[in-house]
Amino acid sequence: MPNTSSHHFYHLLARWLPLKDAANWVLGAVIDTRGSVYRKTGALMLLSDAGDQLGLLSGGCLESDLLLQARKVIALGKSRRLIYDATDEDNIAWRLGIGCGGAAEIVLHPCTAQNQYLHLPQVFSHLQQQQACEYHLAIDDARADFMPCLRAFSQRQHGRVHSSGTGQQLSTLINPVPHLLVLGSGIDLIPVCQLANTLGWRVTLADARLNEGKRAHFPADIETQTVAVTGLDAAFLQQVDAVVIAHHNMELDAVAIAYLESRELCNPYIGLLGPAQRKAQVLAMKGLTEAQLRYPVSGPMGLALGGDLPESIALSVLAECHARLFGSSALPLGAVAQNEFTALANRVVNS
Structure with a gap:
């Protein structure tokens, strides 16, 4: 639809x-x-x-x-x-x-x-x-x-x-609409899917633990797959532009990162739930370091917008994701305009 x-x-x-x-x-x-x-x-x-x-x-x-x-x-x-x-x-x-x-x-x-x-x-x-x-x-x-x-x-x-x-x-x-893959099915991911859906993005929710009761809380018109990330085929993953990893389980998150890092992807945004210390622990579980990552992983994911409710966190995460996909600095527009004005003035002075 x-x-x-x-x-x-x-x-x-x-x-x-x-x-x-x-x-x-x-x-x-x-x-x-x-x-x-x-x-x-x-x-x-x-x-x-x-x-x-x-x-x-x-x-x-x-x-x-x-x-x-x-x-x-x-x-x-x-x-x-x-x-x-x-x-x-x-x-x-x-x-x-x-x-x-x-x-x-x-x-x-x-x-x-x-x-x-x-x-x-x-x-x-x-x-x-x-x-x-x-x-x-x-x-x-x-x-x-x-x-x-x-x-x-x-x-x-x-x-x-x-x-x-x-x-x-x-x-x-x-361009097609950006395709967001959400790994996990916790209640904190409901506003992530809702907001991405409002943006007009294609959203796929994938989790081997997904059941009808959980599915009923998510937007009706998003795609769902009751599979682990390792059950997603290569052709599907080639169509993904951004991934949010939030299983609320360190082992499942570690498996997801390791699997995505081993695939041929289109340089997606990848965001991981939790603080920086948790990210380090998740990577260590699969013997990975930041330097070894083919695709950078944002963790903690999101921009510092303030607020700690799921809706605020969803806005923070998708703001960072949006900025990454569209090549933006995520600076305030006033600061961007000032930077452009300063760069122009410098070119005039140096010409």
């Missing part, structure tokens, strides 16, 4: 596919930005003449006008390019009262059976297999193609517009 609260493109496609022939659809894409804007080049959404709006190309302030423009695209059967400029008093973005102060150029293309739905069903099929796609959308007419590729959850990885043999095109990486 698709996550109806997530704006990840995977979940948008999951909601769109059953509806694709029930209405006329338009694919919208941000192809250029200037200044402060909510969505960057490469952002995608789907709109229909039935009033459906799947996704966002702004913070929510442009979508009503985009729906109007999409209906014009459908009525005329022609693509449209739009510029929303909050700095121009004559532009509709000014009249809409957009608060970001920047500008965005957007293209709207018909998405129909005649143009193979811009290959979106095939893209979705690859995303289901935890495989990313490099998506290529023509700017001047409603054409698209794609190439399967390795997933890469790097921070702020935006699309780019460039010239090809048939004109300008937007190239953007469409």
Whole structure:
């Protein structure tokens, strides 16, 4: 069942596919930005003449006008390019009262059976297999193609517009949703699964001790496997991007770390329950040291956010996991902005 609260493109496609022939659809894409804007080049959404709006190309302030423009695209059967400029008093973005102060150029293309739905069903099929796609959308007419590729959850990885043999095109990486493997089935893991599910991530809960009574407390739409980590096959583990190890049993945790370290994985985030001393003991049980680990293990896992309830710990753990996956420093945004300003000032002084 698709996550109806997530704006990840995977979940948008999951909601769109059953509806694709029930209405006329338009694919919208941000192809250029200037200044402060909510969505960057490469952002995608789907709109229909039935009033459906799947996704966002702004913070929510442009979508009503985009729906109007999409209906014009459908009525005329022609693509449209739009510029929303909050700095121009004559532009509709000014009249809409957009608060970001920047500008965005957007293209709207018909998405129909005649143009193979811009290959979106095939893209979705690859995303289901935890495989990313490099998506290529023509700017001047409603054409698209794609190439399967390795997933890469790097921070702020935006699309780019460039010239090809048939004109300008937007190239953007469409990643699958991150896949979190939770090893253990204690009550403290319930909010971890709930929060990851809210983020739109794929969540798998695996524990040989899992039973129907325990399963009933976890979100209904996550995957579950009543197996030990050693029962998870290689193909499945290749699809995992993050692992939380929390069996509340040192031997089971040690087995899990040793097994994961022996597999060929896609450099996942691995977090271990408990303090640093416990981590050292768990590693020692399998004759491992930090220096021998192929994949680093965070222990204690999480960021120092404060709070000691399961919900606070879940937020802490997934915040660290999110930062690791997306290549972020996990610093406050104000500090990041100050660092960028200082680096820019230094370059100007030294130039």
